[in-house]
Amino acid sequence: METIASTMNAVHVTAPGQLGLVEVDVPQPGPGDVLVQVKACGICGSDAMYTQYGGIPPRQGATPLGHEPAGVVVAAGADVEGLAVGDHVVVNPMASADGIIGSGGAQGALSGYLLVAGAREGVQLKVIPDHIPWEVAALNEPMAVARHAVNRSGAKAGEKAVVFGAGPIGLGAALSLKLRGVAHVVVVDIQAHRLETALRIGVDAVIDSSTEDVTARLIELHGEAPRSFVRGTRPDTDVYIDAAGAAPVIATVAASAKAGARLSIVAVHKNPVELDLGGLLTTELTIALSMGYPTEIFEVTEDIVNHWERFAPIVSHTLPADQALEALELAATPGAAEKVVVTFG
Missing domain, CATH: 3.40.50.720 (NAD(P)-binding Rossmann-like Domain)
Structure with missing residues (x-):
């Protein structure tokens, strides 16, 4: 398992029409929490809208982006059940205790790590088999x-x-x-x-x-x-x-x-x-x-796991994390790409 860094770069909307990489502390999990190392995060059309608006009310100041994550559990508190270090997971961004991930909450998934407070398998996270490619797993939310x-x-x-x-x-x-x-x-x-x-x-x-x-x-x-x-x-x-x-x-x-x-x-x-x-x-x-996914966030996971090869062509571009800003620009350019996914090493 990789060493957990103390800080990480996170993509934030810094002003209307402006994005930046902001260095932030890696959150520390408590007894009921898990820390997920992000391995892939898709880019949504709403990310360009948030950028244009300069953020997402009611959040003030820099707004973290990224709400289509998949990753691996790298730390788990002593009270966590049903999840273990090394588990590959997809994440429900709407079930985060500190606001919707990447859509006005305190965290965004275009970053190295996510803290999942009070983590419960099947509520905030769903374990997936290790063989599912990360960029395909990141399709879970859309x-x-x-x-x-x-x-x-x-x-x-x-x-x-x-x-x-x-x-x-x-x-x-x-x-x-x-x-x-x-x-x-x-x-x-x-x-x-x-x-x-x-x-x-x-x-x-x-x-x-x-x-x-x-x-x-x-x-x-x-x-x-x-x-x-x-x-x-x-x-x-x-x-x-x-x-x-x-x-x-x-x-x-x-x-x-x-x-x-x-x-x-x-x-x-x-x-x-x-x-x-x-x-x-x-x-x-x-x-x-139809808006969002009141019950469907993990309902669709089984289909992706069982038929991931059929879902794979939906991803048109993958870019590494050090090109996250370029990936957002690519995704926001009409006709340039379909589904862009940022991958983390």
């Missing part, structure tokens, strides 16, 4: 976000689904749909390399919405919905998931939805979206909004 969107959709085995947006959350949702037995999953995007990744993880079909009529293609892929009060021919698609956050997605769903279809929106829409409720009335479309 994949939990994707799983919640699928749970909110009510998708069931044997149904047909379409996911708009082939970024990390959309791909995670598509994988979750397939792993729960959804019969046919389509992914829609406008970037060829994203659609190629979707096919690599095992979706049934992809649609390039910049060149193809999405509704027409869904009818080809999913067949025609049975006749109902809904006017016009509609695809027999049961579930729609919006992981793109673009207004045309909502318009496409409105034009496509059959009677009884469900739409789950996990994407952040930065502008108001027009929705013709009168026109949708006969569809009885169910719309569910």
Whole structure:
């Protein structure tokens, strides 16, 4: 086991639009605590938003970043049960006693170590097998976000689904749909390399919405919905998931939805979206909004452990910890990368 350092570098938002590496003390665990050495931490789109805003209220001053960690337990207090030095773990950033890790709390995971106070396996931490690559283990948090969107959709085995947006959350949702037995999953995007990744993880079909009529293609892929009060021919698609956050997605769903279809929106829409409720009335479309992961943070871990090779293509770039600031810049540059993960030696 590596020697535990006394200080570490942590990525902090230091001012609006500014990031820095700040040297801080490595926290010391008490009797009920564990110390986790961070081995990998993914970068989320919200990290760029926090940087732009200059932090996360109500926290004042420097704000630590990083909320997608995986690591190894390097110290455990005498009262800790179910966790031992050497355990590989994924972390629930929302269960930290000192605030959400990397999202306004006192700690961020773009650092060498995390202190987990009152540590309980299955609450703040989940032990994973040693063979899971660290960069794949670091997908646990965003994949939990994707799983919640699928749970909110009510998708069931044997149904047909379409996911708009082939970024990390959309791909995670598509994988979750397939792993729960959804019969046919389509992914829609406008970037060829994203659609190629979707096919690599095992979706049934992809649609390039910049060149193809999405509704027409869904009818080809999913067949025609049975006749109902809904006017016009509609695809027999049961579930729609919006992981793109673009207004045309909502318009496409409105034009496509059959009677009884469900739409789950996990994407952040930065502008108001027009929705013709009168026109949708006969569809009885169910719309569910999805945020975070109330129960899914470790629900998704088993899927990652059992199918880590299918999740691995979601990671587009890995950069070492000494290039953490460059990694954040890369992740914030539109079109430059998909999922960037920072790895620690």
